[in-house]
Amino acid sequence: MFRFIVRRLLQLIPALFGLSILLFIWLHRLPGGPETAILGERGTPEMRAAIRDNLGLDEPVLVQYGRFMQRMFRLDLGTSIATKREVTTEFLQRFPGTVELATTAMIIAILVGIPLGYLAARRRGRLLDHVSVAGSLIGVCIPVFFLAYVLKAIFAENLHLFPASGRQDPTIEATRITNFFVLDGLMTREWDAAADALWHLVLPGLALASIPLAIIVRITRASVLEVLGEDFVRTAEAKGLTERVVRRRHVLRNAMLPVATTIGLLTGGLLSGAVLTETVFAFSGIGAFIADSISQRDYPVLMGFIMIIAVLFVLVNLLVDLSYSLIDPRVRVR
């Protein structure tokens, strides 16, 4: 297993190298530059030219790429053109928010999706099955921003049950250690801060969970239906095992392999795909920041963030691969 992990990590190097070239060329071919965003409608042509000159943006792309790689070798991602903060600092401030949000959404999606998909398969053709299939279709179709708007209108504006924005009530004086607010609250025993951060995760978590939830329901249902028809299930039932044991040990576990793969892919997607939810809930995460950085042509932020996300994406999928052997002992990673 160790060799498997090392090999997968080594594969990252050429992948990142290729990605960096593609990304760099693509970003620098976009029309316009960061000087416009910095100066807005107040910039004179002279000021714009001076900024471009300072940033070296009029040099050949290869020269600029060389400078970028020199920094990369020193593990220095540079500073943001817009905020003048180090790219790694920006990432560490914002990434925990996205992870908390994605994790909440994934937990909701898994805790609701797998049982629902399983039950739908067991009660195939009955009311629950129809409802969950139709529901999951709606879940995939409904735009996240619309769902977010409706959730906020009901639970925040009218019922005042949940907050409508942010990661934590700003009047709470919370200690920041890791920037994972829930974890920080637990670590410092600031229970109100932890609870409040958790409370702030509910509505955005639900909104973001809608699509993965729907997908997990459908995959689980299909997978369980397939396994239910397998010979070994009939054999297990025939040899007199109780239904509970058959369900848990034979059906569910075998049905989980495709579900685990899907969850891995969905989690990776959530990390980079929470832009809308983060914007609508004013949730400080990397999604909304990347979107802003694109319109501001903040090249160092875009290069740095996307490279880090690529590494994380590979790591998440490595973990998923490793989890196969836990779910199904027949699978051995080599």
Added chain:
Amino acid sequence: MRAPRPKVAIAAVAVAALAVAGCAESDRGDSGASQKDTLVFGVAGDPKVLDPSLASDGESLRVARQVFETLVRPEEGGTKITPGLAETWTPDATGTVWTFKLRSGVKFHDGTDFNAEAVCVNFNRWYNAKGLMQSPDVTPYWQDVMGGFAANERDDLPPSLFKSCTAKDATTVDLAFTRVSSKVPAALMLPSFSIHSPKALEQYQASTIGGSADNIQYPSYAMEHPTGTGPFKFKSWDIANKTLTLERNEEYGGTQKAKLKTLIFKTISDENARKQALRSGDIQGYDLVGPADVEPLKSEGFNMLTRPAFNILYLAMNQNGGNPKLKDLRVRQAIAYALNRQALVDSKLPPGAKVATQFMPDTVEGWNPQVTTYDYNVEKAKQLLAEAGASNLTLRFHYPTEVTRPYMPNPKDLFELLSADLQAVGIKITPIPLKWTPDYLNATSTGTEHDLHFLGWTGDYGDGYNFIGTMFDRQKPEWGFNNPALFELFKKADTTADATARYEVYKELNAEVMKFLPGVPISHSPPAIVFGKDVTGVKASPLTDERFATAEFKS
């Protein structure tokens, strides 16, 4: 291999949670502040930097206005120059040396004294800037107002307008300038000319910009230690939670101490999300209210304030590189006559918006009631086009997408109305929608491949030059025209020391501009700012200089 059971996993997680619980120190002080003395205000973007000398974005300046003070400041709710840290200011006979009498007994947030020496430390800091401090994205407003530095390090920098600062005694300071300028003293109201504590500037190396030209890093002063004399002190900036917290300056030396104990700015970039946050009680006010939300929120009982309009939306016509027919005055006049600006103002702009007759609002000295006007007249427009041989004119019309500006709440709607008006007089329109930044701004303000576009301007301070001078005092790619006589007149205005005489030149300029018609002034829109139902005391400012020190909750 046997897989671990779920129960084992849950137990492991529980043990881990218990293990981390209480493993770190809480650095929480005694809080427990009552909600009634804490205001959370929703803003559209994070501030970029806390040292206003380095800032040009509205959100940084909003924070600076609460933490810092300037020598002179705009009257509350207006644009006229009123006392700030200086009680009086008078020019000498040449108009190049200004004497400021300072308030006494004022202290910076770090306990040090504010005095004439401190003023000079600040001006010398800006004037003697070196290296990256001369980068246009580091000191944008200094360069905009003063031009260059003591020793310019770039060829394109003009000589400095500022010359020297002399502390004559503890409360008297002389600021000398190299020439007479319309910018003095009005531009000194800008938050970028806020006075900082000399001790804090030195302690946190405020002028040491780190990194390299393509990798600029602000000093810690600009990110963590802004130290001014204002009614609020900086407390914390929580980037991970998108909030910036200020607390009351208990030692404030001005007229009135802040009524709020804590003021928090919370970033909510989405306009709808700000509205929902207000309704749900997350925030007690926000800026950049969508025009469509003004009436509904007002009727729900929220405290809606309308700022006096201090902006201009205009249609620009490019005379250099655009359609050559635009060089013909008759064509430009025809375009002006073709536009039904009143209908546009009535249907698409917020209540209180007005049709513009010139490129500055009537609240600015120098506004001229006698300028040539171009009232909606389709027949006249057609006739002028025919006379100019431009009956089959086709024009490219750039308009921005994904943006809302105080002067331009809904660009696409505006484009549709204007373009329909132009088509009604026989002009064919090629629409070119572009993303606001960078594409639109690049295409219209540095490119030459545009015929018509709209854009606007919000005034920085209450002097006419800041409006018309910014637009027309030299040849610019946005307008294309070269009119030496007009440029000379601008020079005359800028160098007229006597304010009253200068205002007369502004009137003349407005008349000339409207005769020459480089573009069509469209409207002045009053932007709205909203507060919670129980929040009072804030006066809306045309310069977005709202003072939160006077905000309080109705009991």
